[in-house]
Amino acid sequence: MVDDVFDEVGLKVENLHASYGAVEVLRGLNFEVASKGVSVILGANGAGKTTTLRAICNMCTTSGSVVLGDEDITRTGTAEIVRKGVAHVPQGRGTFPELSTMDNLMIGAYTRKDNEIRDDIDRWFEIFPRLSERRDQLAGSLSGGEQQMLAVARALMCRPRLLLLD
Numbered sequence: 001m002v003d004d005v006f007d008e009v010g011l012k013v014e015n016l017h018a019s020y021g022a023v024e025v026l027r028g029l030n031f032e033v034a035s036k037g038v039s040v041i042l043g044a045n046g047a048g049k050t051t052t053l054r055a056i057c058n059m060c061t062t063s064g065s066v067v068l069g070d071e072d073i074t075r076t077g078t079a080e081i082v083r084k085g086v087a088h089v090p091q092g093r094g095t096f097p098e099l100s101t102m103d104n105l106m107i108g109a110y111t112r113k114d115n116e117i118r119d120d121i122d123r124w125f126e127i128f129p130r131l132s133e134r135r136d137q138l139a140g141s142l143s144g145g146e147q148q149m150l151a152v153a154r155a156l157m158c159r160p161r162l163l164l165l166d
Contacts, residue, residue: 009069010035011056011162016064018048018055025051028064033162035069050091053164057081057088068162083111085161094151097140101131104139104150108157117157124153 011033018026026048033039041049055062058078065074073081087108095104105124109117125132128149134142139150155163 008035009033009067012065012067013052013056014065014067016052016055016062016066018051018060018062020051020060025060026055026062035161050166053088053166056164057086082158085158086164087155087158087160087162088164089151089155089166091166093144093147095139095142095147095154097138099139100136101139101142101150102135104154105131105157108154111158120157120159124156128153 009032013029013031016026016029017024029048029052031039031041041052043049051060054060056066058066058073058076058081062074065072067073068081068084068086071084073084073086076084096107099107102121105121106117109120125135130146131149131153134146139147142150152165
């Protein structure tokens, strides 16, 4: 029964190449991620970890294929990839510094059309009480750790199928 959880592929990457201008960073990358579980990409600085996540979200020039569940998203725009359930927390400060903590969380839910957004915000404030204390404060004035909490909570506001943490 436990093995059944890992039988369903959540993400499949085949022969992925990615480049920035003339510089090819990824060359023929292949991997699969189970639909329920945690996977980690490890490597030295400059090995292509960030580029791999950016390529999955179509944020750089790519070739090869990226399949989410049973849907090929290789040529799908980044905004549509988010609507399909992929959330990306970039390296560094993944917040909108000129907006409040609350506004950052609301932006995280922009793809949703349900009535549970406020409930989810309350849940993240319960999990990260410092964010609740700073709900009206500009994200750019939060400490580094608070900004990381906010970046993760913002990404989870869309209730993603796949969460990419850089």
